[in-house]
Amino acid sequence: MKNLVDTKQLSKPELVTLLERARYWEEHWRPGCKRFQGQFAANLFFEPSTRTRFSFEVAEKRLGMEVINFTPEVSSTAKGETLYDTVKTLASVGVEVAVIRHSDPEAFLNLTVQEPGCALINAGAGCYAHPTQALLDLYTMVKQFGDLTGKKVAVVGDIRHSRVVRSNIWTLKQFGAEMMVSGPASMRDDEVEKMVPYVPFAEALQTADVVMMLRVQLERHHQKLFSSATEYHQQYGLTREKAAMLKPGAIIMHPGPVNRGVEIADEVVEHPSSRIFDQMTNGVWVRMAVIERALGGVN
Amino acid sequence: MKNLVDTKQLSKPELVTLLERARYWEEHWRPGCKRFQGQFAANLFFEPSTRTRFSFEVAEKRLGMEVINFTPEVSSTAKGETLYDTVKTLASVGVEVAVIRHSDPEAFLNLTVQEPGCALINAGAGCYAHPTQALLDLYTMVKQFGDLTGKKVAVVGDIRHSRVVRSNIWTLKQFGAEMMVSGPASMRDDEVEKMVPYVPFAEALQTADVVMMLRVQLERHHQKLFSSATEYHQQYGLTREKAAMLKPGAIIMHPGPVNRGVEIADEVVEHPSSRIFDQMTNGVWVRMAVIERALGGVN
Amino acid sequence: MKNLVDTKQLSKPELVTLLERARYWEEHWRPGCKRFQGQFAANLFFEPSTRTRFSFEVAEKRLGMEVINFTPEVSSTAKGETLYDTVKTLASVGVEVAVIRHSDPEAFLNLTVQEPGCALINAGAGCYAHPTQALLDLYTMVKQFGDLTGKKVAVVGDIRHSRVVRSNIWTLKQFGAEMMVSGPASMRDDEVEKMVPYVPFAEALQTADVVMMLRVQLERHHQKLFSSATEYHQQYGLTREKAAMLKPGAIIMHPGPVNRGVEIADEVVEHPSSRIFDQMTNGVWVRMAVIERALGGVN
Numbered sequence: 047m048k049n050l051v052d053t054k055q056l057s058k059p060e061l062v063t064l065l066e067r068a069r070y071w072e073e074h075w076r077p078g079c080k081r082f083q084g085q086f087a088a089n090l091f092f093e094p095s096t097r098t099r100f101s102f103e104v105a106e107k108r109l110g111m112e113v114i115n116f117t118p119e120v121s122s123t124a125k126g127e128t129l130y131d132t133v134k135t136l137a138s139v140g141v142e143v144a145v146i147r148h149s150d151p152e153a154f155l156n157l158t159v160q161e162p163g164c165a166l167i168n169a170g171a172g173c174y175a176h177p178t179q180a181l182l183d184l185y186t187m188v189k190q191f192g193d194l195t196g197k198k199v200a201v202v203g204d205i206r207h208s209r210v211v212r213s214n215i216w217t218l219k220q221f222g223a224e225m226m227v228s229g230p231a232s233m234r235d236d237e238v239e240k241m242v243p244y245v246p247f248a249e250a251l252q253t254a255d256v257v258m259m260l261r262v263q264l265e266r267h268h269q270k271l272f273s274s275a276t277e278y279h280q281q282y283g284l285t286r287e288k289a290a291m292l293k294p295g296a297i298i299m300h301p302g303p304v305n306r307g308v309e310i311a312d313e314v315v316e317h318p319s320s321r322i323f324d325q326m327t328n329g330v331w332v333r334m335a336v337i338e339r340a341l342g343g344v345n
Numbered sequence: 346m347k348n349l350v351d352t353k354q355l356s357k358p359e360l361v362t363l364l365e366r367a368r369y370w371e372e373h374w375r376p377g378c379k380r381f382q383g384q385f386a387a388n389l390f391f392e393p394s395t396r397t398r399f400s401f402e403v404a405e406k407r408l409g410m411e412v413i414n415f416t417p418e419v420s421s422t423a424k425g426e427t428l429y430d431t432v433k434t435l436a437s438v439g440v441e442v443a444v445i446r447h448s449d450p451e452a453f454l455n456l457t458v459q460e461p462g463c464a465l466i467n468a469g470a471g472c473y474a475h476p477t478q479a480l481l482d483l484y485t486m487v488k489q490f491g492d493l494t495g496k497k498v499a500v501v502g503d504i505r506h507s508r509v510v511r512s513n514i515w516t517l518k519q520f521g522a523e524m525m526v527s528g529p530a531s532m533r534d535d536e537v538e539k540m541v542p543y544v545p546f547a548e549a550l551q552t553a554d555v556v557m558m559l560r561v562q563l564e565r566h567h568q569k570l571f572s573s574a575t576e577y578h579q580q581y582g583l584t585r586e587k588a589a590m591l592k593p594g595a596i597i598m599h600p601g602p603v604n605r606g607v608e609i610a611d612e613v614v615e616h617p618s619s620r621i622f623d624q625m626t627n628g629v630w631v632r633m634a635v636i637e638r639a640l641g642g643v644n
Numbered sequence: 645m646k647n648l649v650d651t652k653q654l655s656k657p658e659l660v661t662l663l664e665r666a667r668y669w670e671e672h673w674r675p676g677c678k679r680f681q682g683q684f685a686a687n688l689f690f691e692p693s694t695r696t697r698f699s700f701e702v703a704e705k706r707l708g709m710e711v712i713n714f715t716p717e718v719s720s721t722a723k724g725e726t727l728y729d730t731v732k733t734l735a736s737v738g739v740e741v742a743v744i745r746h747s748d749p750e751a752f753l754n755l756t757v758q759e760p761g762c763a764l765i766n767a768g769a770g771c772y773a774h775p776t777q778a779l780l781d782l783y784t785m786v787k788q789f790g791d792l793t794g795k796k797v798a799v800v801g802d803i804r805h806s807r808v809v810r811s812n813i814w815t816l817k818q819f820g821a822e823m824m825v826s827g828p829a830s831m832r833d834d835e836v837e838k839m840v841p842y843v844p845f846a847e848a849l850q851t852a853d854v855v856m857m858l859r860v861q862l863e864r865h866h867q868k869l870f871s872s873a874t875e876y877h878q879q880y881g882l883t884r885e886k887a888a889m890l891k892p893g894a895i896i897m898h899p900g901p902v903n904r905g906v907e908i909a910d911e912v913v914e915h916p917s918s919r920i921f922d923q924m925t926n927g928v929w930v931r932m933a934v935i936e937r938a939l940g941g942v943n
Contacts, residue, residue: 096420119692135900629737
């Protein structure tokens with residue numbers, strides 16, 4: 047059993063294998079697949095989620111797995127049980143892979159050290175990492191461009207609080223893409239900028255092959271940002287006018303859920319250059335590859 | 346893919362086909378059915394539900410489908426995601442039919458215009474429509490009486506706030522039944538009475554072949570009605586004495602959940618003339634037919 | 645269909661059969677098992693649970709069943725529907741076995757009298773009974789010791805509020821084991837002590853073949869006990885020092901979830917003598933046997 051903590055643990059050959067397996071499943075999966083028939087996966091989401099949560103559930107079921115959906119509110123977590131004891135309990139009743147989203151990145155990391163008896167997949171850990179998002183982003187770009195060498199990827203918005211950007215830096219570097227970040231000064235991040243350059247938004251729009259807009263987390267920063275959502279949209283939102291500045295062949299991405307009218311205009315979400323909903327479709331194939339790896343790999 | 350918005354969109358031949366398919370499933374379904382094996386249905390219930398919710402889940406699973414249960418509280422809806430983006434997300438990860446209950450009837454209607462990429466089934470929309478309830482009511486009556494021509498159906502209770510009565514008017518008319526409504530003055534509805542006559546409760550009881558009691562929605566009207574639940578029961582409740590006034594062969598129906606001792610007496614719920622729990626059983630076969638239609642029909 | 649209300653209803657031969665069937669499933673179950681394919685189980689948990697809840701779900705799915713997970717908060721229970729009507733509704737849409745945890749023991753007992761149309765399995769009823777826990781405890785001990793005649797089982801802790809101890813008294817007696825209880829004076833129970841002797845904690849530790857530590861229900865008694873959790877641990881907790889007092893070959897059990905550092909020390913939970921997580925694994929096989937019995941037994 048192999049855990050997935052972050053993309054940083056994955057070598058280039060491992061990344062290539064994951065992409066190949068994602069493509070394999072996309073091309074060859076058929077209803078009635080029994081790849082992991084009778085084996086159990088558990089989804090433990092300690093934060094709200096739609097796309098990651100259901101993307102994993104579809105991936106598990108397409109592989110023939112049985113799925114346990116753990117909800118903290120109605121479980122022994124409500125009685126103070128530790129995360130380790132909860133996951134060890136699930137492993138004890140037969141769960142072989144646990145998909146976990148938790149607000150505290152330490153919680154997931156500690157768990158991998160404690161070894162509760164099943165494979166662990168990180169489905170988003172605070173601001174720290176979101177490896178399957180980075181993998182589906184990578185898969186989406188490779189499907190679009192083939193070779194990523196020299197391709198420019200601009201990530202725009204709340205860099206500081208993004209678990210997506212951190213996980214993407216490593217994977218894109220392995221494939222020879224050049225990342226840059228942009229966005230308001232208040233959302234810049236020193237640590238990230240040690241690795242990738244900050245550029246003005248206009249430069250990002252004009253030079254990038256991929257413009258990845260990040261979600262403004264209104265629910266976390268509403269004191270600071272909610273009153274200026276309109277202002278944010280005018281300055282850093284991907285409006286129709288700004289989308290017209292993109293290079294020919296450039297694509298628009300977003301990890302979702304989108305704030306329509308804030309970081310991206312309503313009508314740009316399904317722009318011809320947008321791959322936002324394709325990303326979600328690709329996420330299922332990528333997660334099938336990740337689960338397959340967790341349960342022992344291709345053979 | 347065909348949406349189901351309301352019964353009004355269904356022609357007589359379409360209604361007949363749905364009833365035939367419901368009967369087909371009731372007679373021929375066997376465990377291990379793979380009719381839609383490996384295809385995904387999602388249930389999105391934005392209001393509490395037991396019978397509709399689980400009736401659909403059983404219907405989906407009996408057809409061999411995989412089921413995604415969406416709970417608004419722990420999803421990106423909590424982060425402000427629109428209904429369209431949520432359903433489009435589910436469609437993007439592979440969901441082919443979405444069953445939706447929402448308090449706002451406009452929400453469902455808008456969705457059908459926006460076309461999020463999967464078939465949409467209305468599982469109850471505010472006071473507006475509840476088409477699968479009307480279909481299971483119709484199926485229950487046809488199983489009981491065969492030809493409905495000239496049969497009298499009395500719907501009694503909170504006509505104004507009922508999504509059931511509106512959806513039933515059209516289907517019963519197509520099959521030649523005569524509907525009437527009854528209940529307290531405060532719950533009468535002008536729009537409904539343009540289509541069907543209002544009669545006193547005693548007349549309804551003595552002339553109807555079907556007495557359909559509606560739920561008093563205590564949770565919505567508790568200021569007005571809760572203090573007078575006993576009074577309601579005495580005047581408009583189906584007591585054992587009132588049930589004795591029914592014509593020979595007449596049946597009692599109720600969409601559930603029942604308020605025992607309010608609109609219907611405790612001991613009348615399972616009266617020999619009651620078809621209340623049969624309605625629920627019939628609902629599964631009817632919903633299998635509706636899902637089959639949504640996914641492309643019989644062939 | 646056979647209900648499971650409490651262990652007291654089970655004769656010695658019935659207990660032996662359940663253990664044999666648990667062992668059968670442990671030895672012979674393979675992925676793809678279709679024992680009850682296409683039949684529906686429903687899990688209704690009106691109190692939080694992790695191990696019992698998911699143990700049942702895994703057991704049901706390993707038997708090939710389809711599973712309905714009922715959550716009171718988003719169901720018609722929120723509209724005031726009775727437990728009987730809820731379960732009768734589930735039975736009407738096709739559920740053949742309902743697994744129920746409820747805080748009110750009368751609620752489950754009443755239901756068995758009302759006969760809602762499906763088999764009923766008690767998954768924990770207030771302080772009254774928790775029969776499948778007692779059965780998995782029994783199975784764990786029989787796997788450990790073979791013949792239980794003369795074996796000494798010490799149950800330690802909150803005897804008064806334990807649904808586990810009451811269900812265990814009967815089963816252990818049938819197999820010739822000798823139970824004793826221990827713990828703080830404030831948690832002793834007159835009714836239990838009419839059946840089994842109370843002994844000092846030190847004596848329990850030194851003479852028992854099985855030390856079963858009970859959960860201190862901090863969530864129920866926090867006024868009285870939370871301030872003295874440390875004190876409780878010192879006096880009645882199974883510390884490493886106290887675990888060293890156990891007889892050679894003695895084992896440690898706990899129904900879970902554990903309060904690490906209260907009734908049991910952190911490092912003792914996975915002590916070589918601990919069978920705490922084995923209990924959970926065994927619980928799945930035992931519950932498969934219980935479900936099989938509910939649906940008509942071995943043949």
